[in-house]
Amino acid sequence: MDPNTPPLPRINLPASLEHRRIPALPPAAYYIADFVSEEEERAILQKVETAPKARWRQLTHRRLQTWPSDLVKSTLLDSQPLPDWLSQPAITRILSIPLSDSEPHIFASSPHGQPNHVLINEYPPSAGIMPHKDGSAYHPTVCTVSLGSSLCLNLYKSKEDGALDPEPVWRILQEPRSLLITTGELYDEYLHGIDSIPADVNLSEQSIANWGLLRSPSRYKDGRNERQIRISLTYRDVLKVSKLGSKLGAFFKRP
Numbered sequence: 332m333d334p335n336t337p338p339l340p341r342i343n344l345p346a347s348l349e350h351r352r353i354p355a356l357p358p359a360a361y362y363i364a365d366f367v368s369e370e371e372e373r374a375i376l377q378k379v380e381t382a383p384k385a386r387w388r389q390l391t392h393r394r395l396q397t398w399p400s401d402l403v404k405s406t407l408l409d410s411q412p413l414p415d416w417l418s419q420p421a422i423t424r425i426l427s428i429p430l431s432d433s434e435p436h437i438f439a440s441s442p443h444g445q446p447n448h449v450l451i452n453e454y455p456p457s458a459g460i461m462p463h464k465d466g467s468a469y470h471p472t473v474c475t476v477s478l479g480s481s482l483c484l485n486l487y488k489s490k491e492d493g494a495l496d497p498e499p500v501w502r503i504l505q506e507p508r509s510l511l512i513t514t515g516e517l518y519d520e521y522l523h524g525i526d527s528i529p530a531d532v533n534l535s536e537q538s539i540a541n542w543g544l545l546r547s548p549s550r551y552k553d554g555r556n557e558r559q560i561r562i563s564l565t566y567r568d569v570l571k572v573s574k575l576g577s578k579l580g581a582f583f584k585r586p
């Protein structure tokens with residue numbers, strides 16, 4: 332190849348999110364299989380892995396980091412911006428995709444016009460997360476970048492009596508380097524969770540809501556996904572930001 336030929340753009344984003352809407356789901360969820368390149372994935376994983384030890388919070392089966400900091404009473408103490416490696420390329424790319432031909436990007440109607448908080452979860456192969464809702468601290472738009480391994484996110488509905496129906500209503504397969512965006516009813520009315528199992532099974536066009544948008548559906552034609560370590564980056568806009576944060580920052584300082 333001519334050494335002067337510029338490298339081909341590795342990421343082809345859709346012209347709008349509408350092109351990547353998951354049609355089987357209530358309004359609205361979007362899935363972009365190739366959201367970051369392999370090179371970008373490696374660079375982000377390296378940053379996550381080499382973060383200072385004090386950044387990690389160890390739970391029983393998984394560990395997590397919060398950037399720029401933990402919430403205090405559902406409030407983000409506005410002491411530091413997100414580091415570059417979390418805003419580039421992910422936030423820039425999210426903001427560059429219009430919702431539709433006639434609408435701006437998905438955070439245009441959120442209080443800060445973009446995500447201001449990132450939760451990083453690391454799941455060993457058999458780890459998951461109990462069904463839950465994300466609560467009222469955030470604007471109801473969740474952007475999840477998956478790295479390292481595929482797994483299924485389950486969506487559940489509460490029964491009339493408020494109890495959880497243990498059978499998921501839908502399953503979404505998240506491949507490495509993908510972006511999943513969930514909004515609206517999916518945020519307010521449904522719960523989401525990840526099974527604590529070493530492999531996702533019974534994967535098929537019938538059982539996986541975003542099958543038609545997967546990068547490599549043929550990889551799962553035996554219906555199985557053996558899990559490896561998966562890292563997820565969850566981008567959200569925290570509604571309440573305290574300017575006091577910069578003054579209190581010293582008390583909540585993170586390395």
Ligand SMILES: O=C(O)CCC(=O)C(=O)O
Pocket residue numbers: 450452460465475484523563565
């Ligand atoms: O890792 C994921 O995809 C989900 C994480 C999640 O639901 C949360 O941290 O609230």
Ligand SMILES: [Fe+2]
Pocket residue numbers: 463464465523
């Ligand atoms: Fe969640």
